[in-house]
Amino acid sequence: MFTTIIMHPVLLLIFTCVHVLPSTHGKTVSGVFRSEAARQDTGQYITAFVFHGESGLINCRLEDVQTAIEKEAKLILFREQSWLNSQEGYDNLSCLEHLSKAQVKIALTEEEHNHTMPELQFPQKWHLMYVDRYTCQESDIDTVSKDIGFQIQMFNPDAAGNALDHFSAEKAGLHNFYFLLILAYFVATCIYAQPLWQTIHKGGPMHTILKVLSSALLLQAGSALFNYIHMARYSRDGIGVPMMGSLAEICDMVSQIQMLYMLLSLCMGWTLGRSRKSQSKPLQWDTSPTSTAIALTGVLTQGALLLWEQFEDTEHHSYHAHRSMPGLLLIGLRVTLALLLASILYQIITAERSALKRDFYLSFAKGCFLWFLCHPTLVVLSLVFNDYQREKIITIGVILCQSISVVILYRLFLSRSLYWEVSSLSSVTLPLTMSSGHKSRYYS
Structure with missing residues (x-):
């Protein structure tokens, strides 16, 4: 369902960026x-x-x-x-x-x-x-x-x-950062790719969520790789590969859109579907026309602002400092969405009697807020630093924070996927905590 709904706008976004946006320039x-x-x-x-x-x-x-x-x-x-x-x-x-x-x-x-x-x-x-x-x-x-x-x-x-x-002072060091980031992605892939693929291949109630998280993480890794290629060439000739810089921004935009769709539709699905949801599986992704419409509205709004920002600032940046009108509106949108998700999750948590299920929603909230609020927070904090330091602070900070957010959500939904797999074979209510037994079963 996710792929069917979101893929056509994503392809249109990629086509527009590659063919319409002006090329970036080096020094x-x-x-x-x-x-x-x-x-x-x-x-x-x-x-x-x-x-x-x-x-x-x-x-x-x-x-x-x-x-x-x-x-x-x-x-x-x-x-x-x-x-x-x-x-x-x-x-x-x-x-x-x-x-x-x-x-x-x-x-x-x-x-x-x-x-x-x-x-x-x-x-x-x-x-x-x-x-x-x-x-x-x-x-x-x-x-x-x-x-x-x-x-x-x-x-x-x-x-x-x-x-x-060739690097101006505000870009110095980013080349090495992207190299270390790609190395970290490579090591993590070697360790976790096979067990993660086996979990997704088995299907189950968390199947779609894990696919979306994996897709968003691959796009983040692709963005890092394209940025590294661009900067590696830039270090030699001061021009780089502008198309790679544009592709890096496209990957980041699509990743942001995918995560927004998933987080919004999850929260709205849980809220709207509580009265008719099976009590034995209350934490699955339960979509409805209303939750899908709300999620798509957020996706289209964010996509439009991201494209507008690209036209306003043609100089390539991994993450913009948001001094333009679309950039400020984008910060406002992310803060508004964080407040919306906070309101939704607060309603769910206060109505939930199970402490274990409340723990799940609280952990989910941490991942959501870290994803949405890291960028606006870092933009505000960067104002106390010199102008040439701001791009590096925002870029490195956002990438690290959003990577941590994805890890939090991975751990959360992988543990719940194991819970449902085991509980389907037993009538005994199993704890929703990520116990060492569950982790050893997954990683063995």
């Missing part, structure tokens, strides 16, 4: 310098990069150095705070006053130019722009003015102090 930037663009925007914006250490480097290669000399072409760089201040007071500044606030100016007079950044005591974001002698000119630009092709590479110092690291 090897190629393009053309346009005098008209620089004049219209008081400088043609190129990119931003977080430099750190003593020997940050900018390498710029031009296709037509003679035209650049004739235009008096320059690259200018603003520190983050100066950039923000100049943007806030832009209306009160003349063009020349605005450009004079740049901390670094690089005259483009050679075919290849290397500029070493000043020593930085702590990581700082710099904004790079192109200007020339036409930028502050009020009269029309000569129509025969040529565009200048360029390639710019930005480097941070590596472990040896050489300017060879």
Whole structure:
């Protein structure tokens, strides 16, 4: 049922992301310098990069150095705070006053130019722009003015102090994190894949739930693998494989959608089906048209916000800091869903007389709240850190928290699956706890 309901929207989501979303870019930037663009925007914006250490480097290669000399072409760089201040007071500044606030100016007079950044005591974001002698000119630009092709590479110092690291400071370390994450997934697969497959293959009341959890976990592992491939290539050329970055985000989105559908439909199914549910099996997934409709509404809302966020922020991020409107709405949705699930589970727990069954619902609630609230909580907590630290905190924190959530739910439903298997052969009420006997039977 789950596959039938959810698979068509998922395929549509994948098709839309791959074919419509713009490609992401690394810090090897190629393009053309346009005098008209620089004049219209008081400088043609190129990119931003977080430099750190003593020997940050900018390498710029031009296709037509003679035209650049004739235009008096320059690259200018603003520190983050100066950039923000100049943007806030832009209306009160003349063009020349605005450009004079740049901390670094690089005259483009050679075919290849290397500029070493000043020593930085702590990581700082710099904004790079192109200007020339036409930028502050009020009269029309000569129509025969040529565009200048360029390639710019930005480097941070590596472990040896050489300017060879393509990663901006806010991404430094994520490459190694994804490697360790893939290694952890590989080890866990080697240990648990066979017994888990045997449990799913046997069927039973928890069969569908375990399939959905396994599917969500595979998507998370796929996202980690695609991110690692993208960053491994990025470390060599500063561009990476943008398609891999997009596929990583798609896998994460589908995983989020699957988990949302399962958690919502489980809770609503338990609530709506309590009066007609068999008392011998009160913890199964019991769907109804109403619970399915509510779950699908949540899924479609979250899917729409995720897609909207991708269009708003075309720079690839595993997990966004949510500074855009769709991002803030997505945080609000996750908090609202957590409150909804809390309300539903509270009703179930307060009406349940069995302490053992209440323990099941409480453990389920922990897994739910950890999945939904980790991202909003980490986004809020990241505000106390520097801007360049936030992406790493959110990315690493969310992946670890959601992995723990999946483990909690796995343990919970695997123990209940064993309970139903054994209790079907006995008239004696067996405990719903995950005893050592149950665990040894599963893992033997």
